[in-house]
Amino acid sequence: MTDELRISRDIAASPEEAYAVISDVTRMGEWSEECYACEWHEGFDGPELGATFDGHNRHDDHEWTTQGRIIEAEPGRSFAFECSMHGYHFSTWGYRIEPIRRGCRITEWSEDLRPESALEYSKQLSGIDDRAARNRQTMAGTLDRLAAALERDLPQKTGADAAQP
DSSP, X not given: XXXXXXXXXXXXXXXXXXXXXXXXXXXXXXXXXXXXXXXXXXXXXXXXXXXXXXXXXEETTEEEEEEEEEEEEETTTEEEEEEEETTEEEEEEEEEEEEETTEEEEEEEEEXXXXXHHHHHHHHHHOOSOHHHXXXXXXXXXXXXXXXXXXXXXXXXXXXXXXXX
């Protein structure tokens, strides 16, 4: 089973600013509804190909930890990682960043790689019956919170700059 989801949001920040925030996995808990904390594994302290980290997740009274491995790290362009549990790569998550006139468009995407045989275990572990619907909801929320944080931290534009669409 390979199901792919994509959600996009335009944000008034440069692609480089967006990448810096997205690729700092230790800040994921600020954006995500489900992943409340991440930390780099020993020997890693930032986004580079092959770097690994733990992601701590929760939904209602369910909690679980996954391992991430970075597979794309192109500043200002893309960031992606594989998610595994018990040595099994069950999904891939990523962000594409493209420049637009007033900032950047961020597309968050995920691929669900779980076979049918793993779906019931996944439901019991997470308490989530419809993973695709949940991911659509949390991805939209993540992008909204990223936009709010990035746009809040930008200097206010005045005069002719403020009038530009």
